[in-house]
Amino acid sequence: MPAVVVLGAQWGDEGKGKATDQLGSRVDYVVKYNGGNNAGHTVVIDGEKYALHLLPSGILSPGVTPVIANGVVVDLAVLFAEIDALQARGIDTSRLLVSSAAHLIAPYHQVVDKVTERFLGKRRIGTTGRGIGPAYADKINRLGVRVQDLFDEHILEQKVEGALDQKNHLLVKVYNRRAITVAETVDHLLSFADRLRPMVADTALVLNRALDEGRTVVFEGGQATMLDVDHGTYPFVTSSNATAGGACTGSGVGPTRIDRVVGVVKAYTTRVGEGPFPTELLDADGEWLREVGGEYGVTTGRPRRCGWYDAVIARYASRVNGLTDLVLTKLDVLTGRERVPVCVAYDVDGVRYDEMPADQSAFHHARPVYVELDGWSEDITGCRTFEDLPVNAQRYVLALEEMSGTRVSAIGVGAGRDATIVRHDLLG
Numbered sequence: 001m002p003a004v005v006v007l008g009a010q011w012g013d014e015g016k017g018k019a020t021d022q023l024g025s026r027v028d029y030v031v032k033y034n035g036g037n038n039a040g041h042t043v044v045i046d047g048e049k050y051a052l053h054l055l056p057s058g059i060l061s062p063g064v065t066p067v068i069a070n071g072v073v074v075d076l077a078v079l080f081a082e083i084d085a086l087q088a089r090g091i092d093t094s095r096l097l098v099s100s101a102a103h104l105i106a107p108y109h110q111v112v113d114k115v116t117e118r119f120l121g122k123r124r125i126g127t128t129g130r131g132i133g134p135a136y137a138d139k140i141n142r143l144g145v146r147v148q149d150l151f152d153e154h155i156l157e158q159k160v161e162g163a164l165d166q167k168n169h170l171l172v173k174v175y176n177r178r179a180i181t182v183a184e185t186v187d188h189l190l191s192f193a194d195r196l197r198p199m200v201a202d203t204a205l206v207l208n209r210a211l212d213e214g215r216t217v218v219f220e221g222g223q224a225t226m227l228d229v230d231h232g233t234y235p236f237v238t239s240s241n242a243t244a245g246g247a248c249t250g251s252g253v254g255p256t257r258i259d260r261v262v263g264v265v266k267a268y269t270t271r272v273g274e275g276p277f278p279t280e281l282l283d284a285d286g287e288w289l290r291e292v293g294g295e296y297g298v299t300t301g302r303p304r305r306c307g308w309y310d311a312v313i314a315r316y317a318s319r320v321n322g323l324t325d326l327v328l329t330k331l332d333v334l335t336g337r338e339r340v341p342v343c344v345a346y347d348v349d350g351v352r353y354d355e356m357p358a359d360q361s362a363f364h365h366a367r368p369v370y371v372e373l374d375g376w377s378e379d380i381t382g383c384r385t386f387e388d389l390p391v392n393a394q395r396y397v398l399a400l401e402e403m404s405g406t407r408v409s410a411i412g413v414g415a416g417r418d419a420t421i422v423r424h425d426l427l428g
Helices: 016-022 076-088 107-123 132-140 147-151 153-174 182-190 193-199 203-212 244-249 284-293 311-321 360-364 391-404
Strands: 003-008 029-032 041-045 048-052 065-068 097-099 217-220 260-266 269-271 305-307 325-329 339-348 351-353 367-374 408-412 420-422
Touching (some): 097 203, 107 153, 147 193, 153 182, 284 305, 311 391
Parallel strands (some): 029 065, 029 217
Antiparallel strands (some): 041 048, 269 305, 339 351, 339 367
């Protein structure tokens, strides 16, 4: 039985939650390995919409063990608010495991995130203000507080004191904010300790033993390839590795155990936050994609920037992740277009780039080179086989498959759990 990584192959919001949920009945573990509550998954089951932020989407599938692994930064208030909301709707959350090595987002991380972003002004990154970046910075600077620290109050106080010693100087002397006390932070974190304790585990050991036993494990990436801190459009990126390699470091499962890497792409492209976006449409077409596609952030409610499909980015994502499959979502949104442009290359000051420019400045100045494909007008939301699709919709999918360099194994044609065409088994 396989270990499968499912990740975004654009700038996020591609429908990773639905792709993971599609595997749910045949999956034993779903693992969140990076990020925090700065991104959301929307899953629709029997007409019911579930918006998940920190929890893995596998929590909606009976019998699946959802895991928050060591690579995640956890806001405990958000975690338990999500759990309470799901339980109120009759969802069983009792199987959830949380890594003892996962880092915690403290209230001071959120304060620093918000004041720093405001201070940057026009050079802002476009963060969600939820403390994700500062929590990862503390992790790298060895000032972080981990889940296991909640169960030793003396160590917790020492770690919080060490983190605040520097931050309070910054808050008071640079940002003119009040100092944050060690006591208030420790009390806040300890208020969750008793409820969290039964969920805490050595999740790396659990997952490796599960694979030894022939269980199926899906690693669910937060954010997406183009937001990866190493391989994304730096500095307009997240603070963790959202690419396939992050699944290994973020979970404690070695790379030789990964069998499949599935990239999720929309039939067009969206982005939230600041940063370059070559196919962005600042016109009626962009507004049309936003409204028809419902392109507003699950976590923030922010309108997403919208543009046509970018095959250059898809090829790049295929390369840096070692993709074996693509899941193409929201094909139905394009219904009604007479012609559908697709970006096949970039023009940078008269020079054609068929692959991602290695230089940040070149990518910032990239202009899309489009080809136009024939559209379709037929309603495709009821299609369940590839042959059910209108001929032009089939041709669109096949063209994207060839341009992207990875086979399209599943196609989303609507919001519901069953509104998917499967061409190749993602677990086979």
